[in-house]
Amino acid sequence: MELPHVNYLAVLVSGVVIFLLGGMWYSKLLFAKPWIALMGKSQEELRANAGPMPVNFLIAFLCGLISAYVIAAFLNHHEPATIARGAKLGAVCWLGFTATSSLATAVFSQIPKKLWLINTGHNLVSYVVAGMILAAWRW
Secondary structure, eight states: OOOOOOOHHHHHHHHHHHHHHHHHHTSTTTTHHHHHHHHTSOHHHHHHTSOOHHHHHHHHHHHHHHHHHHHHHHHTTSSSOOHHHHHHHHHHHIIIIIIHHHHHHHHHHTOOHHHHHHHHHHHHHHHHHHHHHHHHTOO
């Protein structure tokens, strides 16, 4: 199978942006306090059970990188690749894949709706921003 042609530098930049956005999203600047409260654990409990942070950060970065790559590949089928179209494609990817599957999981796992909104909101913003970057920096 041949891999789709994408701008790998744009994918890398989008992956970095997604990673940094996650850092901001779950920081004290935005949603750290409600996210921790909704998790039902103290900050100390979360830290104690988090595992090795470098590995967690690497996994988070790789997930953002893969998401950016897939959005870039999808953009190949949506000409012309405008910033607005990139944003729309990011939102559609979120709705079609992330929001729906995470909502089904949240319902059966009894995850609080506000917690789901915080987590999936991060994905929505990440995908939209990545779509815009990838469309603007197409080739």
